[in-house]
Amino acid sequence: MPKMSRRGEAMPASPIRKLVPLANAAKARGTKVYQLNIGQPDLPSPQVGLDALKNIDRTTLEYSPSEGILSLREKLAEYYHRFKINVDANDIIVTTGGSEAVLFAFMACLDPGDEIIVPEPAYANYMAFAISAGAKIVTVPSSIEEGFALPPVEKFEALITDRTRGILICNPNNPTGYLYTRKEMNQIRDIVKKYDLFLFSDEVYREFCYTGAPYISAFHLSGIENQVVLIDSVSKRYSECGIRIGALITKNEDLKRNFMKFCQARLSPPLLGQIVAEASIDAGDEYMLMTYNEYVERRKFLIDGLNRIPGCYSPIPMGAFYTVVSLPVDNADKFCEWCLSEFEYEGATVFMAPASGFYTSSDRGRNEVRMAYVLNKEDLGKALKVLAEALKAYPGRTENSAQ
Ligand SMILES: Cc1ncc(COP(=O)(O)O)c(C=O)c1O
Numbered sequence: 001m002p003k004m005s006r007r008g009e010a011m012p013a014s015p016i017r018k019l020v021p022l023a024n025a026a027k028a029r030g031t032k033v034y035q036l037n038i039g040q041p042d043l044p045s046p047q048v049g050l051d052a053l054k055n056i057d058r059t060t061l062e063y064s065p066s067e068g069i070l071s072l073r074e075k076l077a078e079y080y081h082r083f084k085i086n087v088d089a090n091d092i093i094v095t096t097g098g099s100e101a102v103l104f105a106f107m108a109c110l111d112p113g114d115e116i117i118v119p120e121p122a123y124a125n126y127m128a129f130a131i132s133a134g135a136k137i138v139t140v141p142s143s144i145e146e147g148f149a150l151p152p153v154e155k156f157e158a159l160i161t162d163r164t165r166g167i168l169i170c171n172p173n174n175p176t177g178y179l180y181t182r183k184e185m186n187q188i189r190d191i192v193k194k195y196d197l198f199l200f201s202d203e204v205y206r207e208f209c210y211t212g213a214p215y216i217s218a219f220h221l222s223g224i225e226n227q228v229v230l231i232d233s234v235s236k237r238y239s240e241c242g243i244r245i246g247a248l249i250t251k252n253e254d255l256k257r258n259f260m261k262f263c264q265a266r267l268s269p270p271l272l273g274q275i276v277a278e279a280s281i282d283a284g285d286e287y288m289l290m291t292y293n294e295y296v297e298r299r300k301f302l303i304d305g306l307n308r309i310p311g312c313y314s315p316i317p318m319g320a321f322y323t324v325v326s327l328p329v330d331n332a333d334k335f336c337e338w339c340l341s342e343f344e345y346e347g348a349t350v351f352m353a354p355a356s357g358f359y360t361s362s363d364r365g366r367n368e369v370r371m372a373y374v375l376n377k378e379d380l381g382k383a384l385k386v387l388a389e390a391l392k393a394y395p396g397r398t399e400n401s402a403q
Contacts, residue, residue, distance in 0.1 A: 010131050015124050015357020015370075022340035023351045032348035033340070034383035036371040039174065039322065041239040043294060045280065046287045049238060052279030056272065063268035067260060068094020068247070072278040076232075076247060079281050083206060085219045085230075091251050093259060094269045098204050098233030098246035099125060105229050105248055106133035108258040109165060109198050116166040116200065117159050119151060121324060121358035121365055123174045123202070138164075139360045144326055144368065147315040148176035150184040156191050166198035166229075167191065172205040172215070175358050175370040176324050177317020179209055182216050189221040199224060202231040204246075205320035207288065210296055213318060219249075226252045236321075238280040239291070243273035295321050298373040298380060305384040306371075311391060311400045324355055326368050330396035332356065336369060338394060345389040348382060367400065 016038050023033050044050075067073070073089035080087050095101040102125070110116065112134030118126060120139035130137045140155045142148045156167065167188060172179045180188075192199045201218035209215045218228045233246035250256060263269075299316075303323060306314045311328025329335040333354040343349055355368035373380060391397060 007131060007134070012124065012127055012131075012357065014128070015355075016353045018357070019336060019340055019351065019354075022337060026340050026344075026349055030347070031344045034348060034350045034375060034379055034386065036373075036375070036383060037351045037353040039236065039372045039374060040241055041236060041291075041321070041374050042376065043239045043291055045239045045276075046283035048282050048284075049240060049243075049276045049280035053272065053276050056275060061271055064271050064274060066263040066266075066268060068092070068269050069271075069274050069278070072274050075278050075281045080219075080249070083215070083217060085217050085249075087219065087249050087251070091249055091256075093248045093250075093256065093263060094274060095246045095248055095263070096266070096269050097235060097244045098202065098231050099129075100266075100269075101231045101233075101246045101248040102126065102200075102202070103129045103132060104259055104262040105200060105231065105255075106130055106135055107262055108255055109200075109229065110135040113163055114165045115161060115163045116168050116198075117156055117164060118168045119148075120360060121148075121175050121355055121368075121370075122168075123170055124357045126168060127360065135165075136163075137168075137360060141359075141361065141364060142176070142178075144313070144315060144324060148173065148178040148324065150180055150187065153187050153191060160191075160195055164195065164197060166200055168200040168202070169218075170202040170205075171218075172209055172319025174205065174320050175322045175353075175355065176315075177320050177322050179211070179213055179318035180216060182214065185216040185218075185221060189224055192224050192227055196227075198227050198229055200229045200231065204231065204233040204236050207237040207292065208295055208321060209319040210299060211318045215319075228252075229255065234277045234280060237288075237291075238277075238283060240273075240276065240280060243276050244270050245273040245277040295373065298375075298377060299323075301377050302371065302373045302380050302384070305381070306387075309384070309388045309391065311397075312387075313400060321374060322370055322372050324358075324365075324368050324370050326400055328391060328397055328400040329367050329394060330398050332365070332367050332369050334396060335390075335394055338396075339390050343390050343393060345386045348386050350383050350386050350390065367398075
């Protein structure tokens with residue numbers, strides 16, 4: 001048998017998707033599975049986007065320019081202006097989801113062996129994309145006890161080597177729901193400036209900030225404009241994960257040039273997705289408010305419910321639609337598997353993402369899970385009940401020190 005690549009072997013399985021076979025088996029047994037594992041919003045996409053899809057009137061579904069359709073990039077620039085992100089269409093390159101923007105950003109900026117520093121827990125696919133690019137993610141731990149605030153600057157500085165090329169943040173954060181403060185963002189800016197690094201800033205959840213605290217984009221930081229690499233996506237804000245449209249935004253001409261070579265090699269971002277995304281930017285305040293209010297309510301409902309379950313603890317997430325919860329269990333990986341394969345309550349069970357996959361340090365997050373509040377309140381209520389019963393029945397129950 002030909003040998004597989006070391007890179008392929010080193011790729012981590014998605015912590016969000018790796019238990020899918022167990023969930024499918026539970027469903028096949030007739031068990032209702034409440035899916036809290038994946039950030040797939042259940043809310044409808046904007047009508048203007050759906051109409052644009054229905055009304056596509058073309059005789060050829062052709063490639064689009066590798067950097068994306070100009071009218072979409074112009075519309076995106078107007079959209080960013082609403083958030084005081086001063087970029088124009090030439091600074092925006094449309095990608096096949098935010099995922100491709102992350103991958104190509106790593107490919108364009110990092111050589112094999114180069115390092116980027118990321119606060120953990122972190123969105124797991126960053127590790128996967130870094131491995132694809134031959135680069136190394138070096139993590140700075142943030143902790144549930146501190147509500148996942150930015151670790152102190154000295155912790156970052158201690159990790160800087162001559163291979164360090166950048167810092168990566170996700171703001172608001174997946175998986176923790178944390179929203180970085182102005183002070184924290186300035187601290188990041190200072191390190192980026194001092195060591196001449198890239199700042200990769202994934203801001204795909206900017207619409208979802210719940211506490212009244214301001215959303216500070218990496219582009220709001222002065223003095224590092226050429227070092228900022230912004231990652232964006234329409235997947236979450238318009239519930240349009242399936243159209244696969246994201247973007248990379250940069251003012252750095254060298255990066256644009258290199259990034260474009262990867263875009264040209266893959267020819268074109270999805271044509272139909274771009275048409276829908278462009279129309280969806282006109283979704284309007286009513287749609288955005290409906291979505292926002294729904295997540296506000298779900299967040300309160302879920303977090304209150306979780307913190308009422310004996311032994312469970314969740315900080316209050318400030319943004320995005322996730323939370324990392326610590327549970328009174330010996331091992332959250334085992335507990336999540338057990339819920340899917342050995343437990344049900346009144347014909348139902350819960351599917352959560354074990355948090356271990358969001359950490360690189362093997363000893364961290366052992367009793368934590370990530371939950372996405374992408375179910376309606378009624379289903380969230382049922383999922384909470386199932387979780388409470390599961391925790392009573394689980395043979396590996398322990399005390400929870402994070403409480
Ligand atoms: C933080 C973050 N960045 C990027 C992505 C990629 O999204 P997409 O490829 O659908 O645009 C996701 C998806 O869950 C995400 O949570």
